[in-house]
């Protein structure tokens with residue numbers, strides 16, 4: 001069976017940064033990219049807040065750079081999806097694509113998080129045809145048109161503000177009678193004339209045909225229905241961590257995020273580390289994920305040296 005000192009699962013900024021540090025520490029890491037090589041940032045357009053890029057950089061270009069940087073120091077970056085893990089004793093046993101088995105002295109988990117959807121049939125059918133979970137990626141397609149954003153948190157407010165700058169009108173569909181977002185974001189939304197907040201509404205159906213989204217049918221908490229005409233329907237109702245694989249194998253919190261020892265990347269299993277959005281429900285930034293990938297590689301290196 002193939003053996004490695006350090007196996008990294010996931011290829012966002014956390015996984016690649018862990019690979020850069022681990023390869024420079026001669027741990028010869030093997031990294032499996034997963035279903036979405038490059039992670040969530042490959043679905044965004046411009047990244048303007050990652051230090052070191054004064055002009056901004058495209059998400060895909062940044063992920064490509066990080067990958068090449070890891071490979072330059074010898075990281076073995078592979079296309080493949082980890083489908084099973086056995087952390088009961090060391091070396092850990094990991095299965096890739098249901099068939100390839102590999103033994104690892106240590107594992108760094110950086111599988112990230114994914115956007116949540118409402119779960120409506122019409123929403124699934126129209127995904128990519130007007131339904132999107134990333135306004136910054138897809139908003140431009142709906143320039144000067146009417147769109148809606150679902151959610152009342154900071155992400156929804158940020159996305160609504162961004163869309164308001166390029167679209168004619170933005171509806172915010174909020175299920176509660178108030179916004180959950182920070183005061184500053186709430187004020188920004190309320191002071192933007194082309195954003196209309198529809199409080200206490202839930203989406204019953206996204207309307208559309210083969211040409212894409214045409215509207216949404218909403219229901220107020222009183223039962224009253226309202227149909228809005230829109231061509232873009234954006235979800236901003238939070239994310240869930242990609243930890244299905246680790247259920248029952250690692251300690252997860254109530255929302256499924258991997259629990260790590262405070263200030264470290266150490267999970268409850270010695271030799272298994274976690275980095276990035278998979279353990280971070282709060283900050284979820286490329287730079288914080290990259291920083292946490294670095295922490296995981298350093299923790300991993302110390303663990304391997306101490307044995």
Ligand code: NDP
Nearest residue numbers: 118151152153154155156158175176180236237238281282
């Ligand atoms: P949140 O969990 O904060 O908000 C999710 C929103 O979606 C809530 O309004 C919630 O409603 C609503 N929602 C959830 N499920 C459904 C559903 N099924 N139907 C309708 N509405 C639904 O997620 P965010 O992504 O906004 O933020 C996550 C974290 O990231 C927060 O801590 C936030 O502060 C932070 N963040 C910070 C930013 C910044 O500082 N610049 C920018 C973006 C995020 P309800 O309130 O009823 O639960």
